[in-house]
Amino acid sequence: MHTTDSKPGRSVNALDTERPIGSFSSLKVELCVLITISTLIAFIMAWFLLKVELSIWIAMPITLAVALSITYFFSRGLTSPLREMRDAAEAMADGDYTVRVHVDENNRDEVGQLAMSFNEMAEELQHADQMRRDMVANVSHELRTPVSALQAMVENMADGVVEPTPSNLESILNQTHRLSDLIAFLLDLSRMEAGAASLRIDKFNFADFIDETVEPLEIADAGHAHNIEVRVPDDIEMEGDQDRLRQLFTNIIANALKHSADNTSVLIEAHEDRGYCTIVTNVVNFGSQIPQEARSDIFRRFVKGKTGPGTESGGTGLGLSIARWAAQLHGGTVRVVDDPRGADFEITLPKYHISDEK
CATH class of the missing domain: 1.10.287.130 (Signal transduction histidine kinase, dimerisation/phosphotransfer (DHp) domain)
Incomplete structure (x- = not known):
């Protein structure tokens, strides 16, 4: 499995990004420091100009001009990421998702954190746009x-x-x-x-459900000679929407078959966790493994895996995303767990359906 790497982001105009007092962890502190510095310099200059017996009508305008210049110089550094984010947002509105805001590692205040969050959002939007294309x-x-x-x-x-x-x-x-x-x-x-879909809830035997789900997959997989081994107790009953759950298990099992070499086995085993009133199912693809860093990305929409070195799998890249969505509709989860035997998709579903209606 792999994810599609985003292209390097294009940084917007990085002028005026130096922030002489931008190393504080709070914007409030930086503003206080700025006001203190400006006031102190204005006071010293006014005292000096009056000391040399310069007229107060000349000294005061000079002092105010210097104080405003200092304030303007420092404030440009404080607000430069905001101007960059404005320019980047305008570029993104025009369809350019490669723009990024320059972030100084020394800027730890709210503006710097906002700039980093903006870049993360831009990267997600760029990824989503590329995946949609x-x-x-x-x-x-x-x-x-x-x-x-x-x-x-x-x-x-x-x-x-x-x-x-x-x-x-x-x-x-x-x-x-x-x-x-x-x-x-x-x-x-x-x-x-x-974000939602209607569910038709009924009670059914889980083992029979798995057998009915696996049968068409075995027929479709006949040319690859995979052995689908099912270990599901016969006495497990559960409540749920069989059509949605069939989407869930079909996509997970089909994914395991797709990424298994010919003449190998795929194991489907389930047990009931009575303590949590859940049914836990593991679909194991023997031999292959999914890297830890890719285990969350493979459930993202439009992300496709590899069937071999340098070979991307076919399809739309929606199968695992739809599987997770179907599980979440039932209050369950789908995740990849550590298993020395191979890639192990663990599906946890509540045994009984709890309606949201009161």
Whole structure:
């Protein structure tokens, strides 16, 4: 698994970023220091000018001008990150997410912290924008392939080049299934963007549910000779939306199969945690491992893994994100846990559904 690296950020105009009194941890302290310095210098200058018997009507304007100049000089350093953030925000509004605000490591006040948070936000927006662009390209490719195949086969049948035999019709049906799956992914994405989805809760046997979920995956995986080993007790009953939970387990198991070498095994084992009233399921892909630093990123939208060295997996990069979303709808979690056997996705779901309605 890997994440797509963001391009290096472009820094906006970094002029006036020197902050002579910007090393304090509080903006209030810096303002107090600025006022104290300006007042002290103005007092000393006024005392000196009066000492040399300069007229007060000349000394006071000179003193005020010097005090204002000092205040202006120091205040530009204090507010320079704010001006940079304004310019960066305007650039981002125009679609340029590569801009960054110059951050001095010595600036530890609220403005410096705000600048660092702004850069983190800009990096997230740049990443999301790049992933969306990649997703559009991937979806376009995924749509074009089955549509082109369908068009070619239907045209050949219409021209009498090929006969509508059961095998040809089955091929057309398979292409329509690919289109349906892709459309389902896009619908799930829109539901995730909305932040919620309705659930149809019923009670069912968990072992039977897993068997029904695994069966079509075994048929689709026939060419790779994977062995899906299921170790689920027969007496576990749970409540939930079977359609959403099937999305969850299908995506996790399909991901394990995709990243397993041919003629290897994938283990699905479950147990009931009676103390927490939850059902814990582990889907283990033997042999491969997921780096610690990538375990949270793989659940982000549009992030795709690698099926081999330098080889990016196909699809839209939504499978694991949809799986986590389906788990969260049920109050559960999906995470990667340490396991010497291989990549281990642990799914924790409540045994009973608690309705939000009162």
